[in-house]
Amino acid sequence: AASAQLQLAVPVVVVFAPGSVPGDLPGSLPFRDVQEMEISVNLRTSITSRYETIYRSTTAQEEAALGAATAKEADAALHLLQDAMLGALTMYVVPETSSLLPQGISVYVGKHRSALMRAGAGLAALRTRLRQLTQVMSFTASSIAAALSDRVPDSQLGPDARRYLKSSLGYEITFSLLNPDPKSHAVDWDIEDAVNRYVQPVLDKLSLVANFSVDSQILYYAVLGVTPRFDKESSSFLLSAHSLPHVINPVEARLGSSAASLYPVLNFLLYVPERSHSPLYIQDKDGAPVSTNAFHSPRWGGIMVYNVEDPASPQTSLPLHVDVDMVRVMEVFLAQLRLLFGLSREELPPEFLLESPGNEGLADWELDRLLWAHTVENIATVSTTLTSLAQLLDKIGNIVIKDDVASEVYRAVAAAQSAMAKLATGHLHSAFQASKEAVTSSERAFFDPSLLHLLYFPDDQKFAIYIPLFLPMAVPILLSLAKIVREARQRKKEPTKMD
Amino acid sequence: VCTSRFWFNYRHVANTLSVYRSVKRLGIPDSHIVLMLADDMACNPRNPKPATVFSHKNMELNVYGDDVEVDYRSYEVTVENFLRVLTGRIPPSTPRSKRLLSDDRSNILIYMTGHGGNGFLKFQDSEEITNVELADAFEQMWQKRRYNELLFIIDTCQGASMYERFYSPNIMALASSQVGEDSLSHQPDLGIGVHLMDRYTFYVLEFLEEIHPASQTNMNDLFQVCPKSLCVSTPGHRTDLFQRDPQNVLITDFFGSVRKVEITTETISLDRDLAGFESKLPKDELEAEPLKYAEQLPVAQIIHQKPKQKDWHPPGGFILGLWALIIMVFFKTYGIKHMKHIF
Numbered sequence: 001a002a003s004a005q006l007q008l009a010v011p012v013v014v015v016f017a018p019g020s021v022p023g024d025l026p027g028s029l030p031f032r033d034v035q036e037m038e039i040s041v042n043l044r045t046s047i048t049s050r051y052e053t054i055y056r057s058t059t060a061q062e063e064a065a066l067g068a069a070t071a072k073e074a075d076a077a078l079h080l081l082q083d084a085m086l087g088a089l090t091m092y093v094v095p096e097t098s099s100l101l102p103q104g105i106s107v108y109v110g111k112h113r114s115a116l117m118r119a120g121a122g123l124a125a126l127r128t129r130l131r132q133l134t135q136v137m138s139f140t141a142s143s144i145a146a147a148l149s150d151r152v153p154d155s156q157l158g159p160d161a162r163r164y165l166k167s168s169l170g171y172e173i174t175f176s177l178l179n180p181d182p183k184s185h186a187v188d189w190d191i192e193d194a195v196n197r198y199v200q201p202v203l204d205k206l207s208l209v210a211n212f213s214v215d216s217q218i219l220y221y222a223v224l225g226v227t228p229r230f231d232k233e234s235s236s237f238l239l240s241a242h243s244l245p246h247v248i249n250p251v252e253a254r255l256g257s258s259a260a261s262l263y264p265v266l267n268f269l270l271y272v273p274e275r276s277h278s279p280l281y282i283q284d285k286d287g288a289p290v291s292t293n294a295f296h297s298p299r300w301g302g303i304m305v306y307n308v309e310d311p312a313s314p315q316t317s318l319p320l321h322v323d324v325d326m327v328r329v330m331e332v333f334l335a336q337l338r339l340l341f342g343l344s345r346e347e348l349p350p351e352f353l354l355e356s357p358g359n360e361g362l363a364d365w366e367l368d369r370l371l372w373a374h375t376v377e378n379i380a381t382v383s384t385t386l387t388s389l390a391q392l393l394d395k396i397g398n399i400v401i402k403d404d405v406a407s408e409v410y411r412a413v414a415a416a417q418s419a420m421a422k423l424a425t426g427h428l429h430s431a432f433q434a435s436k437e438a439v440t441s442s443e444r445a446f447f448d449p450s451l452l453h454l455l456y457f458p459d460d461q462k463f464a465i466y467i468p469l470f471l472p473m474a475v476p477i478l479l480s481l482a483k484i485v486r487e488a489r490q491r492k493k494e495p496t497k498m499d
Numbered sequence: 500v501c502t503s504r505f506w507f508n509y510r511h512v513a514n515t516l517s518v519y520r521s522v523k524r525l526g527i528p529d530s531h532i533v534l535m536l537a538d539d540m541a542c543n544p545r546n547p548k549p550a551t552v553f554s555h556k557n558m559e560l561n562v563y564g565d566d567v568e569v570d571y572r573s574y575e576v577t578v579e580n581f582l583r584v585l586t587g588r589i590p591p592s593t594p595r596s597k598r599l600l601s602d603d604r605s606n607i608l609i610y611m612t613g614h615g616g617n618g619f620l621k622f623q624d625s626e627e628i629t630n631v632e633l634a635d636a637f638e639q640m641w642q643k644r645r646y647n648e649l650l651f652i653i654d655t656c657q658g659a660s661m662y663e664r665f666y667s668p669n670i671m672a673l674a675s676s677q678v679g680e681d682s683l684s685h686q687p688d689l690g691i692g693v694h695l696m697d698r699y700t701f702y703v704l705e706f707l708e709e710i711h712p713a714s715q716t717n718m719n720d721l722f723q724v725c726p727k728s729l730c731v732s733t734p735g736h737r738t739d740l741f742q743r744d745p746q747n748v749l750i751t752d753f754f755g756s757v758r759k760v761e762i763t764t765e766t767i768s769l770d771r772d773l774a775g776f777e778s779k780l781p782k783d784e785l786e787a788e789p790l791k792y793a794e795q796l797p798v799a800q801i802i803h804q805k806p807k808q809k810d811w812h813p814p815g816g817f818i819l820g821l822w823a824l825i826i827m828v829f830f831k832t833y834g835i836k837h838m839k840h841i842f
Contacts, residue, residue: 066534100551163761217636246713248758253529254796278571294763295762358768384642385643446643447587449589452579477825
């Protein structure tokens with residue numbers, strides 16, 4: 001694997017509200033400082049993060065915005081005053097006694113790119129909290145390790161890293177409704193409306209990261225591979241946690257995928273259990289039923305079980321008409337989509353409060369997190385690909401590089417260098433675009449069909465072909481040459497003898 | 500991959516199809532299997548039971564059935580296509596089912612059968628793949644992280660020579676015979692008239708019959724399959740490139756497919772009544788011109804371009820030297836004055 005040294009710069013602005021300035025500031029506001037931290041992934045790869053921080057005090061408008069009643073309103077008002085570009089963060093420090101933040105909460109992270117912080121005891125405490133907050137909103141050592149997971153030994157990867165979906169130019173999302181018992185349930189789901197209302201806003205927000213295509217299907221008589229157990233106490237059927245891995249494969253054979261696109265597919269399945277197996281609950285490791293009744297598999301997708309309520313009167317005729325509550329379903333599917341992309345909110349310290357991004361699905365800073373991780377991953381992939389291509393060329397000396405392959409390589413190198421330069425100055429958006437271009441070019445160059453090493457003969461095979469041809473032919477020539485040399489020598493000696 | 504064609508190589512097709520069936524039974528879907536067969540058995544005019552391929556005497560098990568998805572059939576099974584599938588250097592017009600879309604977390608199982616020799620494997624009676632080429636292809640896969648772990652099984656004569664040259668990490672290899680030994684076939688069927696299966700694959704399949712998706716059997720048991728008393732040849736295996744201990748590697752890691760699963764504990768909250776709003780991004784206002792039929796694919800990239808007219812260069816070093824040598828010898832032997840007889 002190639003070595004990589006990347007510098008990631010995050011521009012941060014810290015704004016002090018009146019009454020929140022710590023007493024032990026080194027100078028008067030505004031001032032700036034730079035903090036560098038090194039994240040070393042393995043022996044040859046290391047990432048240096050630079051936090052370029054500007055400290056200043058609030059303007060009059062910001063003060064007015066901070067006078068709002070709740071943190072959410074303050075954040076909304078402040079958002080209008082910022083012109084935050086992708087990757088840049090703004091932190092507002094409010095006095096310790098401020099009532100803007102609820103009791104017990106010291107940091108409120110908004111859904112754009114700003115956060116509200118309570119002033120700490122002194123500058124050092126402020127700095128620590130700042131650093132923690134900046135890492136949450138941009139990238140941490142573990143998110144970088146997840147992005148570069150092929151360079152990190154397996155044992156060091158956390159659960160987030162294993163879940164991480166590799167960066168790709170596009171993703172295909174497929175929603176499937178599985179109805180194993182159409183005689184009992186006639187299931188209706190208004191998927192198109194649900195996609196337009198709830199899924200499309202999230203995908204629009206993610207469209208910066210990749211292209212998404214959505215399709216849906218309904219499969220009848222598709223059963224899970226596992227028979228659920230009947231539990232007398234709750235008079236329901238249970239799927240235990242350790243039988244879940246075996247559920248996916250029998251279904252996957254029936255799922256199908258678009259023949260034309262090569263993008264990774266994310267499948268979201270909604271399973272309506274048979275009448276004889278209703279209600280069906282998923283059990284977690286401790287035996288408790290899972291509230292979402294859903295599970296997901298990294299890099300594949302998610303499955304949710306939708307139980308149909310028994311009708312009030314036992315005499316109703318089958319099949320029962322079922323109208324699926326798409327909101328409940330989409331809440332789970334979109335949460336799974338977030339998890340599959342690596343955006344989980346689990347590991348935050350308790351005094352952080354995160355604003356819910358609502359129907360957009362993810363906050364701006366979560367988008368930033370994705371972009372940081374993907375940009376780093378893209379640059380690492382480009383360097384590995386090009387190094388490996390160079391090694392291939394070294395090994396097979398007479399491989400022919402077509403002009404367009406050569407131009408792709410040049411383009412990939414130029415784009416990668418530009419991406420690294422932009423990362424070092426903190427322009428996340430253009431860095432990401434450059435890295436995407438670099439990956440596209442390098443993949444096109446590496447996987448060009450003309451570079452098959454089979455087409456170029458190794459030297460030992462050339463000898464094996466030509467020697468049987470030329471050696472017999474060369475024998476009389478060499479012998480004659482020897483004869484000529486002998487005769488020439490003799491003639492040189494003769495004149496002296498004939499004297 | 501079955502690398503043979505013709506009726507008398509029935510057993511190789513039966514081998515491959517039986518392994519294909521086992522792998523499907525243990526949960527791997529067709530979208531994750533690339534099957535390369537000459538596929539000339541089931542509808543061969545010499546087949547007394549058309550549309551079937553049997554793997555057991557007395558025609559007990561029809562492994563062809565009606566659920567076989569062959570990705571590369573007949574003349575498409577070439578060394579070039581095989582290496583293209585492995586390395587991913589495939590022309591852009593290839594459909595998804597013919598590609599190996601693996602990534603750095605995929606475990607790959609490669610099963611090859613046919614006729615082989617010391618260091619090579621014969622493809623379709625007309626070409627060969629050498630162990631060096633195979634090792635290089637695996638190295639290309641490793642460089643691009645197209646596999647996490649790779650299990651290579653080969654059932655041919657002198658099969659162990661094919662895995663001698665591997666040098667990429669995380670590869671485990673099994674072969675049906677050592678260098679200098681022949682792999683023998685198991686049993687002929689008098690009704691069909693040819694040998695139905697090879698011994699090594701037969702015993703491997705017997706072993707796989709007892710594996711179910713949740714079984715915990717490990718690789719060491721697979722290494723013990725088919726001892727010399729049953730197989731006549733000595734099966735070999737190679738695990739030095741593999742990082743994990745074979746004791747800890749489950750058969751289902753390669754033959755079946757058990758996914759890592761997590762319970763979803765988070766949900767997001769959606770505002771139910773929010774009407775679908777116009778997307779914030781401006782939609783493309785320009786109507787793209789409808790593509791003409793002939794312009795849909797980048798033809799120039801797919802078909803090889805016409806070779807450029809090369810400028811004429813005077814003959815270079817080696818040829819010139821050779822000719823000079825021949826002419827000099829000729830004149831020395833016969834003398835210049837004889838030239839006038841020629842002209």
